[in-house]
Amino acid sequence: MSVNTRPVSAGEAFDVLLHGWQAQAAGRMTASWMLHGRPGIGKTEIVAQLARSTGARLFDLRLTTIEPQDLRGLPYYDHEGQRTVWYRPEDLPDDPDHPAILFLDELTAAAPALQPTVYGLLQERRVGRHLLPAATFIVAAGNGVEDGAVAYEMGTALSDRLIHLSLRAEANDWLARYAIPNGLHPAVTAFIRTRPDLLETTEEALRRGQMIACTPRSWARVSTILATVPDRRLRDIMIAGTVGEAVAAEFALIADEIAATVQVTAMLETGARARVAMYPDTMHGLTALVYGLIGIADAQTLPGVIEIMAEIRHLSRLRPEPAFARLPLGELCTYGFEALIGKALGQGLQAAFAASPAYAAYAAERRAAGLE
Incomplete structure (x- = not known):
């Protein structure tokens, strides 16, 4: 019924x-x-x-x-x-x-x-x-x-x-209302952001006669595995046993790319000029960077997080490489700020945006373009 x-x-x-x-x-x-x-x-x-x-x-x-x-x-x-x-x-x-x-x-x-x-x-x-x-x-x-x-x-x-x-299961809803507030690993949030069809695969698994399916609960478990199991071989076995072998193999490629290119803490500790070279040049990497910035944001780090987030929209000018010219940098920057502002409001840190020249410039550009 x-x-x-x-x-x-x-x-x-x-x-x-x-x-x-x-x-x-x-x-x-x-x-x-x-x-x-x-x-x-x-x-x-x-x-x-x-x-x-x-x-x-x-x-x-x-x-x-x-x-x-x-x-x-x-x-x-x-x-x-x-x-x-x-x-x-x-x-x-x-x-x-x-x-x-x-x-x-x-x-x-x-x-x-x-x-x-x-x-x-x-x-x-x-x-x-x-x-x-x-x-x-x-x-x-x-x-x-x-x-x-x-x-x-x-x-x-x-x-x-x-x-x-x-x-x-709805990927954007899950990311905004569960993954971000609960600080899930950036590799998981970036993967689901780019592969929303793999958030929940129970129906497909049943059709194929497979026992293991992807669910919001299983992705939360993958996040825990990434954060607690340092041994790569054992970690891969656990993730395959959580979301299935095929999805785990695809996820591992993206997780490796993110691990090699995303340096959230180092970027916060680096000056603006040197920091430009540290931005990932792929959509997966930049998406993970956005979620990593949101995850690390607190009263102390928020001013630096705002600066790094705001720079994303200008990467095609700051780093004139073909890869950046093909990426939706403006949309990613806007999405990141929306999620970051939501977290800041929940923690009473919204004053950091009013005091940030980087955010003021970002907001002014949006007004000039008729987006606000």
């Missing part, structure tokens, strides 16, 4: 959930939400980010690991009242004074025997006599049968209790 709703990126899904949270907190709407998406696309990270952004306590229930009694609780006999009473499970929110997110992960893989208990949580916001606090926001997530994961078809009785969001 297909999820017949409009596909959204992870960033759009987060924005929708945040607005849903705000509407519930204001008493305007109470709903339960369902994130559909292939394994590794970022469903769990979206909910974790929502908890961080709202200050809510996160209750993460993996429904494939629990039984109905784990949600309902355990019974005991009340001799005085001559009745059976249920102990409430500790895995459910119970503090009315603190907002909480109840995350029902792997809902579509949960045993059918568990579904009636989940119905009560999603629709009535209760299990037995235990009523969830009003400040509890409910989100479920799961894979589809067609994703190659263990999953059951969702029945209409369960589907009707949810607002459904169908996630798709």
